[in-house]
Amino acid sequence: MAALFEDVEDNIFRNRDVLTEDYQPEDIYNREGEIEKYEETLQPVVKGQSPRDIITYGNTGVGKTVVTKHVLGELERVMKERGQEDELHVVHHNCNSNTVFSVVRALVNELRGPNEAEFPRRGLSVADAFDALYEKIDEMGGRFVFAFDEIDHVADSDTLLYELTRAKSVGNITNEESAITVIGISNDLNFHNNLGAKVAGALKEREIVFEPYDALDLQKILNKRATEALFEDAYDEGVIQLCAAFGAQDKGDARQGIDILREAGEIADRSGHAVITTADVEAAKERVERGRVRKNMRTLTEQAKMVLTATAYLDINDRTPARTDDIFDAYNTITEKITDFSQLTTKKSINNHLNDLSMMGFLIKYERNEGRAGGTYNEYKCDYDAEAVIETISDEFGIDIE
Incomplete structure (x- = not known):
């Protein structure tokens, strides 16, 4: 049997700890x-x-x-x-x-x-x-x-x-x-x-x-981290710009950009490459987004997960922002697939979960006012990757959601 670990070399990372969540930078930008x-x-x-x-x-x-x-x-x-x-x-x-x-x-x-x-x-x-x-x-x-x-x-x-x-x-x-x-x-x-x-x-x-970072802010933050974390020849400015752009799309999230850069480096490293490519960054974005969805959904109750999934289902079918009635219908359709699942029976219960999910950042809530004729009401849309939400629940409960 070949000896383990003897051929390990790191062509990408100088210090990968710099790209972890626990790292505390000495200089804080902007x-x-x-x-x-x-x-x-x-x-x-x-x-x-x-x-x-x-x-x-x-x-x-x-x-x-x-x-x-x-x-x-x-x-x-x-x-x-x-x-x-x-x-x-x-x-x-x-x-x-x-x-x-x-x-x-x-x-x-x-x-x-x-x-x-x-x-x-x-x-x-x-x-x-x-x-x-x-x-x-x-x-x-x-x-x-x-x-x-x-x-x-x-x-x-x-x-x-x-x-x-x-x-x-x-x-x-x-x-x-x-x-x-x-x-x-x-x-x-x-x-x-x-x-x-x-x-x-x-x-x-x-x-x-704290106001969101813009793409230029994120580029400067990521360049600073990359200088400390990666070998000089392991990346170029195009990689940094793409990671920053993805972070800027996600509400100016530096953590998201840093996570994508780290994951892109690990993808390149596992492939035996000496340079991170934009293709690595694209693949890293998908992995980071799905990982974040799975991690954050673990904090939810089963009922909250199903209300979120119902909204995500409407999202991928271009039916959002959606009102509570439509989300309730989708919720019933999805939960009927799960054996012995205790369904919520009132719109008020669904509304409570929708409000909680919007407060926690899983959903976007739109407040509508159509005057005397239409009254006031709320509509909701997924603020996470809807496909990742569906995939997470499909895996957890062993059901097909179409």
């Missing part, structure tokens, strides 16, 4: 204004005071998380240089498809030391989790900055925000030296509008909005 707003808002921490909460908005892949981590890292560095590292505690948590209980549990376990028992997954309530968090905050003292990525994906985010923003004023935190600041990062531009009145009143936040 976000100076957003960084300045973060710094202005968080300056009171350095002075031993409590800053305002922050809600950050913008589409996926426009730098919200990268900028937040960069600014908080700089804040931690400054506090450490001043000998005040014990006065600041930063926790960054991704809330994708989380419950309030799982989010608070994660905060507790992050703050507990390595020799302390983890807060259990089961057997205790949300109130127990909050009590454990407040107890730990009182014990540690200092300023606590909780950054919640994709906060709009938390089931009942109102409860999470209402509890944390009022914790000190209502006496749940008793240590005079302790205080909580919340940073919420949301892909939903209407997130604040969807909060309950009590929460909106308690949340005295500063809003920071």
Whole structure:
């Protein structure tokens, strides 16, 4: 048997980690204004005071998380240089498809030391989790900055925000030296509008909005990443331009462009080629899009998946934007193919899922107003690759959707 791995060479990648989601670039392109707003808002921490909460908005892949981590890292560095590292505690948590209980549990376990028992997954309530968090905050003292990525994906985010923003004023935190600041990062531009009145009143936040990158922005970002990640002769400007164009089509998404560049490099590498071609980029785009659809659909309930699939089915048949009645009919047609599937029976249930799916970015909602004669109503269209949605559900449930 031939020896394994001995003939492995890398003609494409100098450092492929630069193209991963976890990579934190030292230089952040074209976000100076957003960084300045973060710094202005968080300056009171350095002075031993409590800053305002922050809600950050913008589409996926426009730098919200990268900028937040960069600014908080700089804040931690400054506090450490001043000998005040014990006065600041930063926790960054991704809330994708989380419950309030799982989010608070994660905060507790992050703050507990390595020799302390983890807060259990089961057997205790949300109130127990909050009590454990407040107890730990009182014990540690200092300023606590909780950054919640994709906060709009938390089931009942109102409860999470209402509890944390009022914790000190209502006496749940008793240590005079302790205080909580919340940073919420949301892909939903209407997130604040969807909060309950009590929460909106308690949340005295500063809003920071990240505008989408254009194709030129994305080219500069991708060129910088490519210089660090790829060998100089492994790509040309045409490859970068195409990756940037695909990212620009997807709401100015730098993450999408970077993922496509990485996948294109891996396709070329697996083929034994020394140069990435535009054909590799085209193939990579399809793989990345399908992978993203599958990954994000895993966060949905079965009912939500079927409502999304019904909309995708109408999409590929050129019948969107579609009203709830048409989506309901398509939903029934598709779910009848699945043995023992418990179908939704009311339009209200379908409407609830449609609203949730549009809020999470799976669907685009169009609000129509036809006056007295036609009234007001909503129509929906898939905001993901409809064919990839159909393919995902066909594979998961073993059905043909035509």
